[in-house]
Amino acid sequence: MWNFPLHPDRASSLALHVDILLYAWLALAGVVTVAVLFLIVWFAVKYRHGSGANRALPPDAALRRRNHRIEAAWIVTPLLLFMVMFGWAAVLYYAHAAAPANATEIYVVGKQWMWKLEHVGGQREIDELHVPVGRPVKLIMTSQDVIHSFFMPVFRIKQDVLPGRYTMLWFTATKPGDYHLFCSQYCGTEHAQMIGHVVVMEPAAFERWLESGNASQSMAQEGAARFRQYGCSGCHGPSASVHAPKLEGLFGRRVQLADGTSTIADERYIHDSVMLPRKDVVAGYEPIMPSFQGQIAEDDLLDIVEYIKSLQDALPLEGK
């Protein structure tokens, strides 16, 4: 316990950029703080009560002019420095806001008090995340109950994980190792136990890990089974007698809604269509779909989402 590091490991492509920004801030804040403290101490000694220092001020008009110049200087200088720092941090943030298109997707469900993760190939993990070095990874996250936050200090990133919504986090790991994974948004009694590991592996080792995993079938296959189990196929399947939107080729497409607006059929759209079917009713269909709120767990729903995504390239069987 006596040797603690001065900075957390840097294990993502972003980490060094964040640290450089931090060091720049330390330098700037250090200079300003030391300058202020130096002036306070210097004046406190030089102008201490009873010292013989010269306390005469210039005549009023000259004093006022000089003071205005000083004031203007220390309004404008901090403002300019602050704008530079704002811009730097904002550009870095913006550049890392959207995941690259080729990122490997991994699904995350937070629940009191564990992390459940699932790879597209169907490998499931609890409180552990295995990722390869050098490949962008995108986490698609939601919560089963309260707000959590997925925090990996060595990657310098975190993102709150919300119930009823998908949030996203991405990174490219750069250094193999076993690192901390924390929940950083207070989520109840066992919040401090909602921790785990991020295991960064060489690509070959990662492939071996994927194959040796516990996956009997991929997420999409799992999702297809759920799709039948929850009765979705009864209406949305090819032989359905009910007038329900077809799901082949749906993902990523723009959907016209009954209220005249339109939306992109992304993960959120599919999630809400299952849980809150009255929210986005597709134009031309009756709002007859029942809500599955409280009946289907978030991780099962993710399998279904992945199944519907897998139908992306299938031709729509009918309609537009």
Next chain:
Amino acid sequence: MSTVAVPLRGSYLEAGFSLWSWLSTVDHKRIAILYALSITAFFFVGGVAATLIRLELVTPAGDLVSAETYNKLFTMHGVIMVWFFLIPSIPSTLGNFLVPLMIGARDLAFPRLNLASWYLYVAGGLFTVGALIAGGVDTGWTFYTPFSTMFSNTHVIAAVIGVFIVGFSSILTGINFIVTIHKMRAPGMTLFRLPLFIWSMYATGIIFVLATPVLAMTLFLITVERLFGVGVFDPALGGDPLLFQHLFWFYSHPAVYVMILPAMGVASEIIPCYSRNNIFAYRSMAFAVLAIAIIGFLVWGHHMFVSGQSIYAGMVFSILSFLVAVPSAIKVFNWTATLYKGSISFDAPMLYALGFVGLFTVGGMTGLFLASLALDVHLHDTYFVIAHFHYIMVGGAVMAFLGAVHFWWPKITGRMYSDRWARFAAIVVFVGFNLTFFPQFLLGYLGMPRRYHEYPPEFQVLNVLSSAGASVLAVGYLLPLCYLLWSLKYGARAGSNPWRATGLEWQTPSPPPVENFVSIPEVTEPPYAYREKDRSDG
């Protein structure tokens, strides 16, 4: 002006000795004393919770208290320190006492409303203490939904009602200050002759009146969702949990300025007095206070950079957070420049004020680290944030509160305390504070999340340092309690103006008579005319 020894007879303290005479008083000075006693009691209750938290964190394992108890402790610490100590601290005690005295009025505009505000504070306090005795609350002082509405099994409603009620006490105080400062200034007391403490009380009053109702609404919505299952914040009921965060921080960020603006006002009174110098750039100091109060309403979203808020909203809130730091920076530079060519002595209030400037600078600068989007993504919800806001709220607001108590103690009580002990305590507080909270910056950067009952072992050294600092800090807080109480009986008589300060409050006897002034003074010069005063005093 020479100091005149005035007999205590006729002072506000002698207007009545029975308990009822205190509980039914409408004298702003006595109400200030009632507030001072109550917030001190709450400060030590909140302090006990902090002590237990720091003791638990000495070891990585959760061995002293259970996870559930730990969560209740940090909730209790936050709720009590924020709403029952920090927010009312300077405004309701020193502000209540000094606003009429500093502007040359005989009382606040609405004396009965002032007493009502104290009763509301007590009622809110009783609800909260009730919630604590009944078994505690485990939501954190931020009451984040849907945890607080649908998942917590603790006494959320009682605590929320307590905070709801105490909010009205803030609103009443705010209305009183705004009206008093507008309508009851002595002849010649123009806006730009107001002491900066009054400007800060005015800005605080505006925040109280505009922000607190939003808190009340938000707490009401929590209650409605929790009791009746009306979906407002819980997505399972069709609500939006981020809506809560927007509403909560719309109040709670300005509330941070309620803690720091009065502290700035205090520093602006103390530093010129012990520098025997006119304050540097009075007008920009006054405008900076107003700018902070106004821009402070527009930065709440910087608490939500990783919440799922849109990245463009994040950028707007980030740039506004940088802008609000400019007037704060100006104030720091102006206080420093006030020392230039002064004649500086280092009585206890001055040590607290200088300590305030230093710690506030560190707190403010680290706030900018957090306003920087890409950096906040890493530092958010870690101990870095804890360290930052304790530098502002404890290093800033509590240091200034103690400085103010020492500066105006002779005026309030008519007695002098031991300056030697007081200077010693100021240094102990400063050292203990830094030892407690500086290691937490490192902990946060290394990745330790806040609100963790147990933690990985590599964080232990820094946690032990922090806990050691907390015990030094505890001594620093207990010392003034001893020597100040001692001074009430054994302290030398203060005289009306022991610090040879400018300002109307020093032109009336200590402690002041019930009516504040024998005759209302007329103001003929700007505030802080220390050079002129010392020249004419010879």
